[in-house]
Amino acid sequence: MDHESFDRGSKGRIQGLDADTATPGNANPWWHFTSAKFARPAPPGDDYSRLSPGEDWATTWETYFMDKYHGTLLGNNRVQTKYNNLDLLFRDLRS
Numbered sequence: 001m002d003h004e005s006f007d008r009g010s011k012g013r014i015q016g017l018d019a020d021t022a023t024p025g026n027a028n029p030w031w032h033f034t035s036a037k038f039a040r041p042a043p044p045g046d047d048y049s050r051l052s053p054g055e056d057w058a059t060t061w062e063t064y065f066m067d068k069y070h071g072t073l074l075g076n077n078r079v080q081t082k083y084n085n086l087d088l089l090f091r092d093l094r095s
Contacts (some may be wrong), residue, residue, distance in 0.1 A: 032056075037079045039063040061086070 012034045030052055038049035039059040049059045060082040067073050067083075 037081070038077065039079050039082070040076050057082075 032050070038056060039062065040049040049056050059076070060079060063073055063076045063078065064083050064086050066076070067078060
């Protein structure tokens with residue numbers, strides 16, 4: 001299924017783009033909401049953040065540190081709700 005396809009029974013969800021072909025019968029069991037926010041924007045040919053939950057999280061870390069320590073996102077998106085989770089993680093690790 002193409003990531004732009006919409007399964008009427010999915011109620012606002014889109015199947016992710018994970019290329020994990022090792023999963024028998026379904027190369028991509030990951031779904032996300034159509035309203036989901038991703039750190040790396042999706043220009044034609046670059047849906048990197050949407051590949052899998054792991055890539056989504058990796059690009060969130062990447063933009064978090066670029067923004068926090070370098071003051072730039074290099075054209076990527078600030079996803080504050082995910083940044084808040086990282087802030088909580090670092091706070092808990094300090095205590």
